[in-house]
Amino acid sequence: MSYGLFLAGTETSSNTIEWAMTELLLNPDIFSKVREEVSTTIGQDGKIHEAKILKLPYLHAVIKETMRLHLSVPLLVPHKTETEVKLGQYVVPKDTQVLVNAWSIARDPRYWDNPLKFNPERFLGNEIDYKGKHFEFIPFGSGRRICPGAPLAHRVVSLMVTSFVYHFEWKLPHDREEIDMNDIFGLTLLRATPLLATAIPFK
Numbered sequence: 160m161s162y163g164l165f166l167a168g169t170e171t172s173s174n175t176i177e178w179a180m181t182e183l184l185l186n187p188d189i190f191s192k193v194r195e196e197v198s199t200t201i202g203q204d205g206k207i208h209e210a211k212i213l214k215l216p217y218l219h220a221v222i223k224e225t226m227r228l229h230l231s232v233p234l235l236v237p238h239k240t241e242t243e244v245k246l247g248q249y250v251v252p253k254d255t256q257v258l259v260n261a262w263s264i265a266r267d268p269r270y271w272d273n274p275l276k277f278n279p280e281r282f283l284g285n286e287i288d289y290k291g292k293h294f295e296f297i298p299f300g301s302g303r304r305i306c307p308g309a310p311l312a313h314r315v316v317s318l319m320v321t322s323f324v325y326h327f328e329w330k331l332p333h334d335r336e337e338i339d340m341n342d343i344f345g346l347t348l349l350r351a352t353p354l355l356a357t358a359i360p361f362k
C-alpha cells in the first residue's frame with residue numbers, strides 16, 4: 160500500500176515540476192511574471208510559507224497550464240463499469256474497461272482556444288480547477304476514484320517551483336529552441352529527454 164502511494168506520488172509530481180520549469184525556460188516572459196509575483200509575495204526573508212504560496216495566482220495558473228498540456232497520467236487509471244451505464248448517446252455494458260483520454264480532452268479545440276499554446280492567462284479570472292468538476296481539465300481524474308494525493312501534489316509542486324524561481328537564476332546549455340518537448344509513454348507520460356539547466360543561486 161505505502162509502496163503504491165510512493166509510486167503514484169513521486170514520478171507524477173517530479174514530472175510536473177520538470178515540465179513547469181521547461182515551459183518557464185521556454186517562455187521567458189512568463190518566467191519574468193512568475194518571478195515578479197513570487198519576489199513580491201515572498202519578500203526579502205526567503206521564507207516560503209504555505210500561506211504565502213496560496214497568494215500566488217499567476218504561479219497557480221502556470222501549474223494548471225503545465226498540467227493541462229503535460230498530463231502525467233494521460234489515460235487516467237483504467238476503470239470498470241459495475242453495471243450497464245448510459246452515457247450521453249452511448250450505452251456502456253457492465254464489466255467494460257473504460258479508459259478516459261484526459262490528454263486529448265485537455266487539448267481539444269472545442270474547449271480550449273489555441274490549445275497547443277502555453278498560456279497560463281487562460282486560468283486567470285475563472286474558477287476552472289483540477290478538482291474533478293470541470294471535465295475539460297481532469298489531470299487528477301474525477302469522481303470517487305479521483306487522485307487522493309491531489310492536495311499534497313499541489314503543495315509539493317507549488318513549493319518546488321516557487322523555490323526554484325525565487326532562489327535561482329537559470330541557464331540553458333543550448334538555445335531555447337533546442338529544448339526537446341517530446342514525451343514518452345510508460346507507466347506515466349514523461350519527458351523524453353531530461354531537462355538540462357544550470358541553477359545559479361541569487362546572491
Ligand code: HEM
Binds near residue numbers: 164301303311
Ligand atoms: C502531480 C501529481 C499527481 C498527478 C497528476 C496524479 C494523477 C492521478 C490520476 C489521474 C489518478 C487516477 C484518477 C482516476 O482514474 O480517476 C490518480 C490516482 C491515484 N493517485 Fe495520484 N496523482 C498525483 C500525485 C499523487 C500523490 C502525491 C499521491 C499520494 C501521495 C497520489 C496517490 C494516488 C492514488 C493512491 C491513486 C489511486 C486512487 C484510486 O484508485 O482510488 N497521487 N492520480
